[in-house]
Amino acid sequence: MLIRRTSLAAAVAVATLGLLAAGPAFADYAKPPEHLLKVLKAPPPPAPNIDPSGQRLLLTTAQTYPSITRVAQPYLKLAGVRLEPKNRSRHDTPGGYGIPACVADFTLVEIVSGKSTKVNLPQGCAGGAQWSADGSRFAFQNAVDTSVQLWVGDAATGQVKQVPNVQLNPIFGSTVQWLGGSQNLLVKLVPANQGPAPSNGGTPTGSDAQESLGSSGESSTYEARDTLTSVHDEKLFAYYGASQLAVVDAAVGSVRPVGQPALYNDVNAAPDGVHVLTETLKAPFSHAVTYQRFANDVAVLDLANGRNTVLASLPLADRVPVHGVPEGPRGYDWRSTDPATLVYAEALDKGDWKVSVPHRDRVLMLKAPFTGKPVEIARTAQRFEGFAWSADPAVSFQFENDENRHWMQARIVDVDQPKKEGRLLWDMSSDELYGNPGNLVFKRLPSGAPVVRQEGNTVFLRGQGASPQGDRPFLDALDLATLKSERLFRSDADAYEQFLGFSNTPGRFLTWHQSVMDPPNAFVRLLGERVNDAKAGEAQFQSKPAALTKLVDPTPEVRQIQKRLVTYKRADGVDLSFTLYTPPGYKEGQRVPAILYAYPADFANAAQAGQVSGSQQTFTRLQPYRLMLLAGYAIIDNASFPIVGDPKNAYDTYLEQLEADAKAAVDKAVELGVVDRNRIGVTGHSHGGLMTANLIAHTNLFKAGVATSGSYNKTFTPFGFQNERRSVWQAQDVYLKASPFFYADKIKLPLLLVHGEDDANPGTEPFQSRKLYQAIRGNGGTTRLVMLPNEPHWYTALESNEQLVSEMLNWFDTYVKNAK
Numbered sequence: 001m002l003i004r005r006t007s008l009a010a011a012v013a014v015a016t017l018g019l020l021a022a023g024p025a026f027a028d029y030a031k032p033p034e035h036l037l038k039v040l041k042a043p044p045p046p047a048p049n050i051d052p053s054g055q056r057l058l059l060t061t062a063q064t065y066p067s068i069t070r071v072a073q074p075y076l077k078l079a080g081v082r083l084e085p086k087n088r089s090r091h092d093t094p095g096g097y098g099i100p101a102c103v104a105d106f107t108l109v110e111i112v113s114g115k116s117t118k119v120n121l122p123q124g125c126a127g128g129a130q131w132s133a134d135g136s137r138f139a140f141q142n143a144v145d146t147s148v149q150l151w152v153g154d155a156a157t158g159q160v161k162q163v164p165n166v167q168l169n170p171i172f173g174s175t176v177q178w179l180g181g182s183q184n185l186l187v188k189l190v191p192a193n194q195g196p197a198p199s200n201g202g203t204p205t206g207s208d209a210q211e212s213l214g215s216s217g218e219s220s221t222y223e224a225r226d227t228l229t230s231v232h233d234e235k236l237f238a239y240y241g242a243s244q245l246a247v248v249d250a251a252v253g254s255v256r257p258v259g260q261p262a263l264y265n266d267v268n269a270a271p272d273g274v275h276v277l278t279e280t281l282k283a284p285f286s287h288a289v290t291y292q293r294f295a296n297d298v299a300v301l302d303l304a305n306g307r308n309t310v311l312a313s314l315p316l317a318d319r320v321p322v323h324g325v326p327e328g329p330r331g332y333d334w335r336s337t338d339p340a341t342l343v344y345a346e347a348l349d350k351g352d353w354k355v356s357v358p359h360r361d362r363v364l365m366l367k368a369p370f371t372g373k374p375v376e377i378a379r380t381a382q383r384f385e386g387f388a389w390s391a392d393p394a395v396s397f398q399f400e401n402d403e404n405r406h407w408m409q410a411r412i413v414d415v416d417q418p419k420k421e422g423r424l425l426w427d428m429s430s431d432e433l434y435g436n437p438g439n440l441v442f443k444r445l446p447s448g449a450p451v452v453r454q455e456g457n458t459v460f461l462r463g464q465g466a467s468p469q470g471d472r473p474f475l476d477a478l479d480l481a482t483l484k485s486e487r488l489f490r491s492d493a494d495a496y497e498q499f500l501g502f503s504n505t506p507g508r509f510l511t512w513h514q515s516v517m518d519p520p521n522a523f524v525r526l527l528g529e530r531v532n533d534a535k536a537g538e539a540q541f542q543s544k545p546a547a548l549t550k551l552v553d554p555t556p557e558v559r560q561i562q563k564r565l566v567t568y569k570r571a572d573g574v575d576l577s578f579t580l581y582t583p584p585g586y587k588e589g590q591r592v593p594a595i596l597y598a599y600p601a602d603f604a605n606a607a608q609a610g611q612v613s614g615s616q617q618t619f620t621r622l623q624p625y626r627l628m629l630l631a632g633y634a635i636i637d638n639a640s641f642p643i644v645g646d647p648k649n650a651y652d653t654y655l656e657q658l659e660a661d662a663k664a665a666v667d668k669a670v671e672l673g674v675v676d677r678n679r680i681g682v683t684g685h686s687h688g689g690l691m692t693a694n695l696i697a698h699t700n701l702f703k704a705g706v707a708t709s710g711s712y713n714k715t716f717t718p719f720g721f722q723n724e725r726r727s728v729w730q731a732q733d734v735y736l737k738a739s740p741f742f743y744a745d746k747i748k749l750p751l752l753l754v755h756g757e758d759d760a761n762p763g764t765e766p767f768q769s770r771k772l773y774q775a776i777r778g779n780g781g782t783t784r785l786v787m788l789p790n791e792p793h794w795y796t797a798l799e800s801n802e803q804l805v806s807e808m809l810n811w812f813d814t815y816v817k818n819a820k
Contacts, residue, residue, distance in 0.1 A: 029068075029799040030806035035557070036627045040805060041065070041798070042554040043104070045520040045619070048512055051135030052444035054111065054504035056155055057522055057548065058129060058138065061105040065798035070125075071099055072790040072797075077226035078237045080290025081171055082760065085197065088190060088240065089125070089143040090170055092760060098794040102126060103140070108158050111503045111510065111524065114548055117158035122151060129153070132182030133448035137250055139176055139185060141168055150176060150187060152250045163253050169243040172265045172291070179303075180273020180447050185250055186303075188243040191261040198235040225762045228287050237285060238263065245276070247303060258303050265296065268332075271447040272339035275368060276301045277332055278308075286316055293317040298332055300342075300370050309370045311342075321352040322720040322727075323403055325383065329364075335415075336389035336449035340368040343377070343415075345384040353383075353404055360384075361400075365415060377418040382409070388440050390452045390459070395480065397440065397452065398422060404647055406430045406604035412480065425483060431608035437485065438463025438476060441501075453502070457481050462499045464613075465490060470565050471615040473498040475509070488527060496617040497523070510548065514619040517559055522548040558620050560584035561629050563637075565616045568668040570660050575610025576640035578665055581620075582674060583629045593679035593817040594634040596665060596702070597625055599688040600641040600658065602650060602723040609642035624805045625683050625706075631809055632817070634674055639665040641691065643723075651724040651734050658691060659699055666701045678703070681816040683808070685709055686764055686793065687722055693740035693772065697747045704750040704815035706808050709793055711764045712772040713741040721763060744775035750782040750815040754804060756791030764793060784811070 031037060046059035075084045075091035082091035093100055103126040106119035124144040131138050135155055142149045148168040153160040167190045168175050175188045228234055241263040247256045263281040270276065280297045298312040317326040325347055335341040343365050349355040361384040364374040378384075378398060385399040385408075394414045401408045408430040413422035426437060438461035443453040452459050458477045465472040473496070475489040489511075491497040500510040500522065507527050514520040523545040553559070561584055567577045583592065603609035626635055641661040643650050662682070669675040682702045684692040689710020696705040714721050714735045718728040721738075728735045736742050755769035766787065773785035786807050788800045795801055 029803045031802045032627070032805040032809055033631075036630050036805060036809070037802065039555050039558060039622050039630065040624070040627060040801060044621070045514075045551065046105070046107070048500055048510075048522055049129070049131070050111075050501040050503075050510060051131045051138075051155060052133055052448075053135035054502055055135055057109040057111060057500075057510065058131070059105075059107040059109065059522075059549070060103055060128060061107075062101040063104045065801055066099060066102065066796060068790065068797040068799040070797075071800070076236060076240070077760075078171075078233065078240065078291075079228050079285065079294070080225050080292065082226065083171055083240055085240065087143055087145060087147050088167075088169055088171065089148050092792060094173060097761065098792050099796040100125075100127065103128065106153075106158075108155060109522070109549060111508075111548065112505065116549075119153060119158045119160060122149075122160070122162065124149070126151075130176060130178065131155075132178050132250075133180075133444050133446055134182045136182050139178070139250070141170065141176060147190075148175075150185075150248065152185075161253075163248055163250075163255070165255055166246075166248065169240075171241055171243070172263075174265075174267045177267075177269055178448050179247065179269050180271065182448075183250060184273065185248040186267065186269050186276065187246055187248055188264060188267065189246050189255075189257070191242050191244045192257075194239070194242070197239050198232065200232045204230065204232075225290055225760050227290060228285055234283070234285050237291075238283070241281065241291075245278075245301065259301055259306050259308060265291065268334065270334045270340040271336060271445070271449040273447065274303050275340040276303060277334065277342065279332075284316075286318055289316075289318045293320070293326075298329065300340075300368075311366070311370060321350075321354070322725050324353055325351040327351050331384070331386065333386065334449070335365070335387075336445065336451050337391065337393045338367070342366045342370070343387060348379070363398075375418070377415045378413070382407070387415070388442075388452050389450075390454050391445065392454060395452075395454070397425065401430060406608075406647065423483070429604065429608050431603050431605075431611075433464070433466035433608065433611040433613055434468075436463055436466065437461055437478075438474065441475075441499075443502075460488075461485060466611060466613055468567065468612055469493065470612060470617065471496065475499040489525065491617075494617060496615045496619075511545070513545070515617050516563070516620060519551050519553045519619050521551050524548050555622075557584070557630075558622060561620055562586065563616055563620065565612065566668060566672065567612065568664055570664045572606075572660065574606045574642060574644060576642075576661065576664055577610075577612045578639035578668075579614065579616060579635075579637040580669065580672065580674060581626065581629055581635040581637055583632050583634065586634075586674075589673055591674065591676040592632060592634050593681075593812070594636055594669060594675040595625065595628055595681045595683055595812060595816070596636040596639055596662070596669075597683050597688070598639040598641040598661070598665075598691060599684060599686075600643055600661070600691050600722075602647065603642050603644050604647060606642075606644050609644045610640070614638060624801055625808060627805050628809065628812060631813070633812065634669075636665055636669050636675070636680075647723055648725065649731075651722075651731075651738065654734070654738050655694060655698060658694055662695050662699060662701055679816050679819060681705060681812045683707070686711075686761070689764075690738070690740070693747070693751060694738070694743075696749050696751050697740045697743040700749075702749065703819050704752070704811060706752045706754065706811055707769075708754045708795075708804070709756060709759055709761070709764050709769075710753075711768050712739060713768060714739045716765075716768070717763050741772055741775055744772065744781070745779040747776050747779070747781045747783070750811065751776065752784045752786070752807060752811040754786045754788065754807060756788050756793060756795060756800075758790055759793045761793040782815075 046061040049058045108117045124142045127141040129138040129140045138153045150163040150166040169190045244261045266279040268277040281294045295316045299310045312329045332344040345361045349357045359379040361380045363378040366374040380400040382400040382402040388397040398411045410426040411422035441453045441460035442450045461476040465474040472491040476485040495515040497513040502509045511523045513523045563581045670677045683706040685708045689707035692705045692707040753769045776783040
């Protein structure tokens with residue numbers, strides 16, 4: 001068998017598998033053709049963020065791709081956290097899926113005048129900005145070589161300055177937050193005089209020992225990611241996890257430490273700016289689960305006097321049922337309309353959805369000084385999901401969720417009158433798109449606490465506005481007396497325009513507008529007279545837009561790509577859809593090679609599974625697989641791949657539904673006269689990678705596949721995968737049937753496997769791709785394995801993405817476009 005060595009990543013993969021007798025011939029990262037490379041490197045649109053006062057818009061542009069030099073920085077794996085020890089910055093996002101993006105540009109735009117001010121960012125890697133409650137300041141972190149700094153900006157001038165003598169510790173998040181307004185910040189610091197990090201001299205000091213003494217109880221495989229493996233790891237975790245809380249005066253830059261250093265995980269300041277809810281991790285540390293499940297103390301710290309009041313001492317939660325919650329108090333949060341009142345929940349079903357009980361949770365409230373007995377304010381039939389607080393203390397929105405039925409409920413309640421029955425607001429499938437009423441619109445109180453925006457008896461709802469023709473975002477007014485909604489704004493059918501927020505001028509609001517041809521820009525709209533919209537078939541408010549920003553198109557050549565929404569049915573009648581992209585210069589009636597991309601999703605019933613999501617009117621940007629459009633391929637994009645059924649056993653028919661989804665999509669694309677049936681490839685990432693390998697193994701619909709960062713042997717996640725809740729010992733056939741590894745002898749069509757060497761996602765560890773490659777190769781299949789050095793679950797470095805595009809293009813050109 002010929003092994004092609006065209007890249008460093010491929011050479012590393014081959015050498016790792018021991019397939020070469022001599023040393024590998026290392027080469028530079030491969031690059032795609034220049035016209036693809038130019039589009040790959042194009043800057044993304046900025047992310048808009050209105051300040052709480054409604055006076056300014058902050059546009060944040062992220063760096064497109066960092067260099068492999070940054071991605072390859074040394075880091076420690078500590079109980080679910082990846083940390084760069086030289087400056088204590090996070091080497092992963094909170095979900096563990098990639099390197100945090102650096103901010104490339106901050107731009108402030110005044111909403112009334114349209115004046116634009118570019119912020120001169122400091123050297124380093126700046127993070128996202130946090131507005132103060134009055135919008136006069138913003139704060140952000142900045143990682144440099146030896147520390148993570150704190151910077152504060154003046155919204156009026158755009159000038160930024162570093163707060164001296166502050167070295168942040170962002171290991172567990174909640175690192176910086178505004179305290180009760182816009183003057184002070186609560187921060188986590190690296191403790192002073194901590195000394196050097198623990199060292200074992202590079203020599204192991206003992207074995208990694210774990211034991212289980214017969215206790216029963218499930219533990220999800222997905223809890224384990226970069227777990228501790230030694231006593232030395234435990235010492236490093238305690239050293240780097242320790243932080244000192246401090247209050248920073250943003251005006252003068254003074255720093256006042258409060259309390260003693262501890263392993264502060266979550267930190268949340270009360271509306272009064274004095275009391276702080278803390279979650280402090282404590283030993284012994286587990287080697288089986290990540291820090292989110294470690295034993296911890298929940299307490300309230302008084303910033304005025306340093307007094308600490310412990311509310312709960314919670315044990316290690318390493319036996320939590322799959323899709324369940326830990327026993328004991330959980331989900332502590334502040335009531336926004338009180339100076340310092342806590343609300344939290346406790347499970348009444350042992351945290352296990354399989355237990356039948358009249359109520360799953362009870363909800364309690366505890367007021368300052370937190371020494372009295374908590375008051376029960378609610379019992380929920382399903383799992384309590386939290387409150388949305390209105391500025392009116394008598395109006396709160398209580399949410400609960402039934403994961404078994406994919407069902408949600410919302411009630412309007414008065415928590416101060418718990419015996420008074422709340423009013424049911426919504427009772428619906430959590431998968432519902434077309435009838436989704438939207439999400440409540442919030443604002444900030446002077447204390448900084450979030451509350452539902454309310455004007456008289458009206459609150460506001462913003463939503464995606466899904467419809468059979470695609471998403472048309474909206475803004476509604478909900479009357480709390482009648483519980484009826486009135487539409488204030490809906491995106492035009494030939495654009496995609498989202499509500500951003502209200503300005504400080506009455507009747508004015510901002511939107512983020514884009515179309516296939518127009519890049520995203522901020523618009524100011526004024527609510528006008530009520531008119532009848534004949535096109536929409538509904539009455540709505542007419543609002544006249546005015547462009548606030550004028551961002552330009554960085555890739556005009558991409559505008560030659562055409563896309564359309566296509567709807568069709570699965571053989572069993574389930575409604576499906578995909579977006580069909582055609583390459584530049586495409587002429588109707590021409591049949592071209594195509595690539596199908598999908599990510600299977602789980603639905604409790606077919607009605608929601610068939611609903612269209614997404615919009616064909618968005619400004620087209622090309623992710624790596626979409627760059628194949630510039631090489632002459634059509635893309636069957638985001639094809640619906642629903643797995644429909646009772647969540648308790650839907651995966652009994654996973655493979656059959658996967659094949660039916662694929663056949664319906666391919667047949668429809670061919671029927672349109674666009675796609676050449678004999679030249680179709682398939683690709684997918686993560687759960688979509690599993691899909692890709694299964695379709696290559698079990699169908700003859702495709703000529704070749706590219707599976708990235710997938711999981712191919714589900715028995716290695718024995719306590720559940722995706723929405724499958726049964727263990728492998730309860731549903732062995734389901735696990736085996738869903739695993740293409742056990743069908744490697746049937747994988748004769750070409751399959752390219754790509755994976756990040758440092759994938760931290762527990763379900764898709766890198767060995768999964770290595771083992772599938774070995775199995776296919778051993779059975780005489782056509783396959784290639786590319787392991788991307790230093791990459792996590794989502795590929796971050798520019799060089800890695802260049803390699804991915806090059807590999808994908810070569811593979812599909814060889815086995816799809818030019819296939820015999």
